Amino acid sequence: MKKTFPVILLTVFLAFSLAQAGQILVIANDNVPKMDIVTIQKIYTGKIITVAGVSVTPVAVKPGATTRTRFLREFLKQDEEKYTAYWTVRRYIGKGAPPTELSGSGEVIRYILSTPGAVGYIDGDELKPGVNVISSR
Numbered sequence: 343m344k345k346t347f348p349v350i351l352l353t354v355f356l357a358f359s360l361a362q363a364g365q366i367l368v369i370a371n372d373n374v375p376k377m378d379i380v381t382i383q384k385i386y387t388g389k390i391i392t393v394a395g396v397s398v399t400p401v402a403v404k405p406g407a408t409t410r411t412r413f414l415r416e417f418l419k420q421d422e423e424k425y426t427a428y429w430t431v432r433r434y435i436g437k438g439a440p441p442t443e444l445s446g447s448g449e450v451i452r453y454i455l456s457t458p459g460a461v462g463y464i465d466g467d468e469l470k471p472g473v474n475v476i477s478s479r
Contacts, residue, residue, distance in 0.1 A: 365466035366412050368477040369451070373458050374398060376476045382417055385461060387428065388438040400441040401453055401462040409447065413463045416479040 368382055375394050384390040385400050392398065403410040405422055414420050420428070429440035444450050447468035454460045454473065466478065 365478045366409065366416055366463055367466050367469060367475050368417070368461065368463050369454050369469075369473050370398075370461045370476045371454055371458050372474050374461060374474065374476060379417060379477065379479075382461075382477055386418055386441060388432060388440075397459045398461050399457065399459050401450055401460060402441040402443050403447070403450060403463070404443045404445060407446065409463065409465045412465075417463070417477075 368377075374396055377393060381390070381393060385393070385398055386402075390398075403413070405426070411422065414422060414425050418425065433439055444453060444462070447464040450462040450464055451468070451470055451473060454462050461476070469475070
């Protein structure tokens with residue numbers, strides 16, 4: 343039994359990892375709860391700044407990245423042009439600023455792990471052990 347436990351644990355981890363591959367994952371600091379797509383949309387459009395009493399800080403991947411394009415399409419039902427235009431107007435009328443843009447998944451993961459309330463997205467292939475996945479598509 344003692345020798346089979348590590349094998350079973352590894353098998354479960356690999357199955358979980360393979361299930362996440364190819365998906366866009368919304369990840370967050372450990373203090374952020376799981377959430378539905380509507381809540382994620384509201385966070386990334388600046389319509390809410392707290393979830394279940396936790397102040398959230400969204401971060402995004404820089405424009406042009408495949409991960410960002412897929413996130414915008416699958417979670418926000420927008421393309422880059424619409425999303426940029428939305429935030430241009432919102433900033434102009436004094437309703438906030440778009441999420442901070444980071445260079446890639448590695449930077450997003452580091453920021454998420456070190457910042458309470460942080461929310462971001464990565465490609466499922468980039469998932470690291472210990473990262474809090476709050477939604478996927």
